[in-house]
Amino acid sequence: MKNLIIALLSLLSYTTMAQEIDAESWKKEAQTNIRLAPKYGNAIKSEAEKVADAELIKSYTEREGTPKKASELLVQLGFSYLNKGDLKTAMYRFNQAWLLDPKNENVQWGFGGVYFRLGDFESAIEQYDEGLKINPKSSDILTDKATIYVSKYDKSESAADLKMATSLFKQSYKFDPTNQNTLFKMSVLYYITDDCVNAKRYFLECKKLGGKQITPGYEEALYKKCK
Structure with a gap:
């Protein structure tokens, strides 16, 4: 189906862009850097991390008016980084968005987008399915x-x-x-x-x-x- 490359440019752009890290290496790094895992890998955080999270939630809520609005802002920032190819910063923003509103389906959309870019289709589908359970x-x-x-x-x-x-x-x-x-x-x-x-x-x-x-x-x- 090589003659379809032109038509598929936008569809395959996520996975054809040059990557600094592959899916396997990403998941390995996420074992020690929980910010690279969706929902921080559901890890038990230290007291210092909990304090930092609370401060972030307070700061963004005061700035945007509600946690939901703040979550959407961070999702938009995440996609901005994702479109630039900065997957790590994108995942950081999506995780912060999740902190502010765990029921925001667009957070799962963002998580899925990161895995899509990594070429890890199965993990991307898992995240999309979680989002579809919400909406x-x-x-x-x-x-x-x-x-x-x-x-x-x-x-x-x-x-x-x-x-x-x-x-x-x-x-x-x-x-x-x-x-x-x-x-x-x-x-x-x-x-x-x-x-x-x-x-x-x-x-x-x-x-x-x-x-x-x-x-x-x-x-x-x-x-x-x-x-």
Whole structure:
């Protein structure tokens, strides 16, 4: 499926970016640096660490007004670092967001994103599933989970991976038909499977909303294939 590289650029960007550390080394380091593990690895913290956590919670709550708002701010910061490729700082921010609001599903979305970047799909799925237990209607989590199965399908060409990706994208679209990330990736999925009608449908829906997620070259590739 090498001829699909252009169409898959955005889907595979998490795992094709150069990494300073692989998943195995990351988990090994997390055994001594609990900040690299989701929820701090559920470790029993020292009194000094508990005091530091309490001060952080107080500081961010006073700054943002509520723990929930503060948690969302830290999630956004986490994704900012994640998109820059700074996985460690991203995980630190996601863990701080969890401290402020353990019921914020977007924290699990962030944890999953770190593992996704590391190429550890199974751990990413575990985190996404935890987030979906909190909010089964999270379009963002459903779409990123679907993206994993598209990535797996690109290598395996497994009907099961394709079926799962399709199902998750449809759920995501149902809950938020304006999610441009979902729309673009659904278009790519149908492009891969030679369904030109749906590939163009979701592409046009995404473009109508601004097309921010559309990667360079995809429109040309789409209309060259789907005339």
